[in-house]
Amino acid sequence: MARSQETFNKKEVRNKKEKKKKEKEKKRLARKESEKKSGLDDMIAYVDENGNITSTPPDPTKKKDIKLEDIEVGIPASSDEESDPIREGTVTFFNDSKGFGFIKDKETKESVFVHVNNILEEITEGNAVIFEIEMGHKGPIAVRVKLSK
Secondary structure (H helix, E strand, C coil): CCHHHCCHHHHHHHHHHHHHHHHHHHHHHHHHHHHHHCCHHHHCCEECCCCCEECCCCCHHHCCCCCHHHCCCCCCCCCCCCCCCEEEEEEEEEECCCCEEEEEECCCCCEEEEEHHHECCCCCCCCEEEEEEEECCCCEEEEEEEECC
16 A cells, blocks of 8 residues: 555544554663563661561661560460459349340450340349350340349
């Protein structure tokens, strides 16, 4: 195809494609040059004694020896020692028709679920109660609930 027969639009499209190719080639060459200059040193990061990431290597004089046994991975095991299995609290909510409610523990300030089957005496909202905590299907529940004297 002779170039004299090309329309202005076709020439413009061809020129844009050539310009784009040249720019792409320049970028590729610039990237190659920068890879040669930078290197592995730019990618190295260090962790200091406080656990922060830095670009400077750590000071060897601040090195500490840590025993393998002292490292805990995950959540530490909870101690099963409870000071007093009998707790005191206040009934914050109780629905007689549905048969459940919640007791706010005085020590931990947590709400504990209570069901009508675990109640020894009649309770209402605002009563001070004595109870024990057991683990249920969905979390802690109050059992052997009775009024505080």
